[in-house]
Amino acid sequence: MSSRLYKDAFEPMLLVGLFAPGEQCSAAATLGMLYYFILAHQPDFDVVWCRGTVGEMIFKPWVEKIESLGGKILTNKRVTDIVVNNKGVAKGVCCDNEIFAADAVISSVSISGIKKIVTESKVLNQYPEFSNLSNLGAIDVLAARLWFDKKVDIPLPSNACFGFDQTTGWTFFDLNNLHDEYKDLSGSVIEADFYHANQLLTMNDEQIIKKVHQYLTTCVPGFANANIMESRVIKVRQGVTHFAPGSYQYLLRAKSPITNLYLSGDWVITDHGSWSQEKAYVTGLEAANLVVEQLGGNPATIIPVEPDEPHIKLGREINQNLRKIIDNLIPQFWLP
Numbered sequence: 001m002s003s004r005l006y007k008d009a010f011e012p013m014l015l016v017g018l019f020a021p022g023e024q025c026s027a028a029a030t031l032g033m034l035y036y037f038i039l040a041h042q043p044d045f046d047v048v049w050c051r052g053t054v055g056e057m058i059f060k061p062w063v064e065k066i067e068s069l070g071g072k073i074l075t076n077k078r079v080t081d082i083v084v085n086n087k088g089v090a091k092g093v094c095c096d097n098e099i100f101a102a103d104a105v106i107s108s109v110s111i112s113g114i115k116k117i118v119t120e121s122k123v124l125n126q127y128p129e130f131s132n133l134s135n136l137g138a139i140d141v142l143a144a145r146l147w148f149d150k151k152v153d154i155p156l157p158s159n160a161c162f163g164f165d166q167t168t169g170w171t172f173f174d175l176n177n178l179h180d181e182y183k184d185l186s187g188s189v190i191e192a193d194f195y196h197a198n199q200l201l202t203m204n205d206e207q208i209i210k211k212v213h214q215y216l217t218t219c220v221p222g223f224a225n226a227n228i229m230e231s232r233v234i235k236v237r238q239g240v241t242h243f244a245p246g247s248y249q250y251l252l253r254a255k256s257p258i259t260n261l262y263l264s265g266d267w268v269i270t271d272h273g274s275w276s277q278e279k280a281y282v283t284g285l286e287a288a289n290l291v292v293e294q295l296g297g298n299p300a301t302i303i304p305v306e307p308d309e310p311h312i313k314l315g316r317e318i319n320q321n322l323r324k325i326i327d328n329l330i331p332q333f334w335l336p
């Protein structure tokens, strides 16, 4: 791979796909992410956004469905520990001083969330698998939403950008085009998300907004003549999973060392092949199916990712067969 191909194409994909520059990404995660998002979707790869807010379009109907089935959703509760009996079976979930009894528990918190729970826990830190989660990290992200005084002609609704800050990738979205609530406004509404935004998090909102306006103008010169009427900046320190080199050995699967405590999230190992939001969703279904296996009920259907294209399938088979032959001749030659 030439240095230009790496700088102009490969690294930008890593900055928006794994939220980190190449030297900070695990090679296995890099191949997995590139294959799932890009190589397996060469005819239809694109950056797309939900039409409407995720809260309105996905979470609200979901909450209504859960409640209509008798489920109860408790907001503003922070899990602080898991109650485990002397047989190593989870019996409840602690939220500060409250304890909720449980036959099975699914944890769906982020890397930063689970690390905090383990640190505060009286139980989880007794398991090396949970203590080892301290070896995992997360990445700073920043989201800025800008309301302009006039409509700017933006060629595409969703845009991935690079070449601005060496170690930061960003995307911007034309919300007038994507969210019905902004469709008829007289000014453009833009969402700009920055990944591996470490250095931006030290800036104040005014500095950030100025910078985002400059960046937008570089991409679409029409922004130079538009003024920002309103803005909102959200800084999320350690907000997304960091798939760093060597991190795989510390990631956990849906079945945790505690028999009836299951895990889900985009950092949980699955054989499904998906990444990010879809992986979080799929591992959630996998964890739910393990509870169904334990307590009874109907398992959820998990739609597999699209099958490999014929040449990839052939390549995989040749590679696996070659490895088998070589393993028999020169055992343990390759890295695992």
Ligand SMILES: Cc1cc2nc3c(=O)[nH]c(=O)nc-3n(C[C@H](O)[C@H](O)[C@H](O)COP(=O)(O)OP(=O)(O)OC[C@H]3O[C@@H](n4cnc5c(N)ncnc54)[C@H](O)[C@@H]3O)c2cc1C
Binding pocket: 077, 078, 079, 080, 108, 109, 110, 112, 113, 114, 117, 141, 142, 143, 193, 194, 239, 240, 264, 265, 266, 267, 275, 276, 277, 278, 280
């Ligand atoms: C700006 C940005 C843009 C992104 N764009 C995309 C994209 O275009 N496509 C894509 O696929 N992915 C994208 N991602 C990544 C995607 O958001 C994550 O992969 C996904 O949210 C992971 O889901 P999760 O459920 O594993 O974790 P999270 O979404 O982080 O959810 C974990 C939840 O646990 C809660 N929590 C933490 N600790 C506790 C506790 N102690 N008690 C109770 N609750 C707790 C948190 O508040 C949070 O709500 C983006 C991420 C960011 C930040």
